[in-house]
Amino acid sequence: MADFERHRRTVFGIAYRMLGSVADAEDLVQDTWLRWSGVTGPVASPGGFLARTVTNLALNKLDSAAVRRESYVGPWLPEPLVAEPDATDGVERAETVSVALLVVLESLSPLERAVFVLKEAFGFSYQEIAEALDRTEAACRQVGSRARAHVRARRPRYDAPPELRRRATDEFLAACVGGDLNRMLELLAPDVTSWTDGGGVISAALRPVTGADNVARFVLGVLRRLGEGAGVRPVLVNGVPGVLVTVDGAVDSVTVFEFAEQPDGAVRISEIRAVRNPHKLAHLAGPAPALGADGSADRSGPA
Template identity: 65%
Template sequence: MSTGSDGPAGDGTPAGGPGDGAPVAEFMRHRDRLFGIAYRMTGSVADAEDLVQETWLRWNAVTVPVARPGAYLARTVTNLALDRLGSAAARRERYVGPWLPEPLVTAPDASDEVERAEAVSLALLVVLESLSPLERAAFVLREVFGYSHREIAEALDRSEASVRQLARRARSHVEARRPRYDTSAARQRRLTEQFLAAAVGGDVGELMRLLAPDVTVWADGGGKRRAALRPLHGADRTARWALGVLSQAPELEVAFATVNGQPGILATSGGEPDTVAVLDIDGQGRIAAIRLLRNPDKLSHLRVPGTGSGRPPAAGQEPD
């Protein structure tokens, strides 16, 4: 993807910036892209919103014209994300149980945030966690947003040669570890519906038919909600776990949602988000992985339809 002559903004933005007297409009032109970079870098909706807000504050404080606003903003949010990853690594070492990224959740027919979720499946974000911060930045900027090596070098204050090496290592690492199957959204939605119906109905035989023999379940409760402290492996354990979870939580209301661009499940209790789940489907049409998010800190930003709940918009962000 070509980024054009204006650097990372990729939109031909003319010279300008806060010095022109239009900081809000200029910033809002790039806000979705800034969120996309920050979210892919951190795996956290809350951190991404904070980083976009910090980028806005720095942008608003600039008093001279900026030749390439898009490049300036992208460089700013990337370096803020790199700083944030340092403190996040220390928190992850103390994390209770499996760690999963915060989910981006929309209604199945929503379109306002679908662009945000493209190419950021939970599975891919987990793989990105295994990269070094600089490798992650190089991968996100190059492979997701199409920046040139020269532009990335400017953003990271590295030589172009070193950025090429970073990007190459990152791409090789991701390709070796990312899921190799590609399932249509319709097929994934159908398997998700069948899995949920079988689990609610207590049909162990149907669950075993739907699950791959080596299926793995990751449940992220963060030590704040009940969840397995280690990944579960195998169809039999997974089937019995699914039946146990639903039998112990009869008050849950379950609806389908789009989770990071994939068909998934949103369970609520008393009008508050309780669980988000997404299933990965293998090439044989069986469920190969289940990722379950229950940590309330990672679900607090979600808006449950009809309740108006969820974190309020940050300053400089239009309400929904």
């Protein structure tokens, strides 16, 4: 039990990055525990055994997840991990679990995703990854190189410093709450794009909204429809500053931003992703799972 608890963060972290779902990741943590509790003999590398187990369970689950997403209504976004703004646990490697990155990982093959997650997020060697996935080391290197190139070409090109993210998010939040359209336009990139995930369960834009004026008016319209019972506050979303909206105390949506440097040197919001699907927010009624964002507690290779 002690060995499993020591590596639980990593088990959850691998599952979440592989599936983009908190609920599915928690199910895989339980399945991994069942596999672990059924082992009768000694395990030379508990961390490696658990990483191998949860990775292969996630690969099996990705097939059914892909089928579900083909019929998903509107944009699909990962379930957000939310923490208070002063949280520090796991934030140091937030780039490996950002919403923008998880969206990009959706476009990888399951094998590419597994190699990328194990290598880039948790620092396993290619030899360890090969043992976990029952592949040759050379094949894993090739897959890893292909996955990195794919992610590099599609992830946001500007890595906004945390201080800038927090300040710009707070300013945009204040402008939204105050209904200050002009200030919102100053903070948005001209070609900004907004995605809203309602999953066909709740009202949401079925297609991306593009352009600063369209996005600003869309956001203000949403806030107006929510009415006086709406509350808006800053939070950390997958390790970076974001916004949580409640209506009469119940979570309505979680939003996170990406930024881009403009030709004039200014940094503005270039992407907005909001999750409104209540099924993806149900876990926020309780404590959020740990990000498990660094692999320092579990660098042992697969058993």
